[in-house]
Amino acid sequence: MARPPASVSVKDVAAAAGVSLGTVSNVLNRPDRVTASTRERVERAMADLGFVRNESARSLRAGRTRALAYVMLDAGNPFFTDVAQGIEQAAEDAGLSLFLCNSQGRAVREATHVDHLQAQRVQGILMTPVDPESAALDAIAERGTPLVIVDRIRKGEQFCSVAVDDILGGRLAVEHLIDRGHQRVAFVGGPLSIGQVADRYQGAQEAWAAAGFAPEDLTLIAVESLTVAAGRSAGERLTGIPSGRRPTAAFCANDLVALGILQQATTAGLRVPEQLAIVGYDDIEFAAAAAVPLTSVRQPRQELGRVASELVIDEATNIHHHHQQVVFTPELVARASTLA
Amino acid sequence: MARPPASVSVKDVAAAAGVSLGTVSNVLNRPDRVTASTRERVERAMADLGFVRNESARSLRAGRTRALAYVMLDAGNPFFTDVAQGIEQAAEDAGLSLFLCNSQGRAVREATHVDHLQAQRVQGILMTPVDPESAALDAIAERGTPLVIVDRIRKGEQFCSVAVDDILGGRLAVEHLIDRGHQRVAFVGGPLSIGQVADRYQGAQEAWAAAGFAPEDLTLIAVESLTVAAGRSAGERLTGIPSGRRPTAAFCANDLVALGILQQATTAGLRVPEQLAIVGYDDIEFAAAAAVPLTSVRQPRQELGRVASELVIDEATNIHHHHQQVVFTPELVARASTLA
DNA sequence: TTGTACGCGTTATCAT
């Protein structure tokens, strides 16, 4: 008992205001049931004593907290912080607190966070999972905690999910490059085990085939992770190709990779977009801010978060809730990195 | 009562295991006081029933939660997410949950978050405040919640704080530029009402004067905020200066501004660093990833977070705690944007 | 309109 912060309770307020405990509670929860004069007196007392409601007690009584949680995959990726912002806004609008957690792409951290959140009895969990197919997700839902998958797809319909049509996104990117006259294109991304990446690649292939080009002219340059460093290394491989055979454009699985490529290309003395056009994915703020502003496929990030929040809240409060898979449409934003 | 998730309590576990409630509690909190056989039986029951401790009840009983909170100034700025990561790590090591909140630079949001956090009875609050001088901060401390200021300085010693020596940082940056032979330098930053910015500017001036240069050759280019967009607009002003009088180097108050300048300079056809050298501040990941890798002043971001956490925890648990102002030393990281 | 009594899940004290 290092420091008893003398936390003042409704009881103290009641005493100070000279009313009963129940009256204080009424002032708090059904202000109409109490006379203006007493209410005023009680409110004075609360202010004087610095009364702060104890959420733990409220939650215990209510059986659930007034909080949501978002377990994000990578707080270092601006895409996810933007999604988080959308969630935060929606939570605030609903009068809910928001726990923000960061799994950092590690399943163990993700699990730890989930454990904490279940112990907290949060109303619902939003999550961009490390592995959308993990059985751990089912375990969460089975324990009764509403769960919404954000920016990932899970086969089946055990959960709500919000995602973006990545096949379409891939198509948009490659169609744009074809429009700009490119006849040799590289897809830079990986690992293909990530659904997003595979989908974007598939969309790219579809557009490529639809335009009647030969499959071998759409090169795959694999990266191990979607980071700037990985992009840089992919850039080395790309710029190492003799200019006669080198793709004239690179479509990257995300903006971080694209920035890495851009940096490496610049270092290698390639002019962007004249000698190498680049398309990214996500349209993070830094995409527009790059030395050569990046053409990118924009996803409605905040919207993603907003809708996801609405879905959890619905699942948490509406008995007739049924799971939905919401799919948003991406949009190509053309900038200097593809416009000569 | 939409959905009673039949939350299983210690009572249920006790019944299922055929022991008393207190025994279950002992298994949870003092496993040594209970026979191996009974313990095993209880643990079985817990697993079978899917028992999850209720944090609300624990906190109510304990009078405080087992959580910390960090109210960050801008989740979109990688600098702060890195600080947050340090905090997160420290919290995890201490077995504490972490509430991550984002004030988005708005005092109202900050206040709302603080209200929630006090209601949650978090053990302590870490915060990069919108306004370090605000009286609201004192109010928090007076209510008994340990508070540590992160990356800001507050006059007086009512709180612990961790920050970085920004005057030194400014000095390092400008000394580096002087070493590289620059004789006309611009300081790009603002508003000067922000302590950091003023300090970095002051350090720059000190180094400049110490080298015997005329004050008027250290131009101030003011920006309204430390964002890429503001940097871009500052870049326009800078590149607009006739080359004879134009500074040959820009020292920017943070990396976002530097990236904006870099982009604008590139667009205007200036070669970096030959025609314009650029130094940023913070050394965010994107600084190294820029088209021309950015020289920057690095702050020990994660360390900042780690130490800040240790300070709150100490304040929350150690009766003999006394406030400290920890100041870290920044470090210049030289990259291509200043190295011809 | 106001006051009283009980229960939420957990933990710690005390008695067995």
Place this chain on the structure above:
DNA sequence: ATGATAACGCGTACAA
């Protein structure tokens, strides 16, 4: 070693 019981702060049904 184990079991019974009170208390934490709040919300609410019910009694006055």
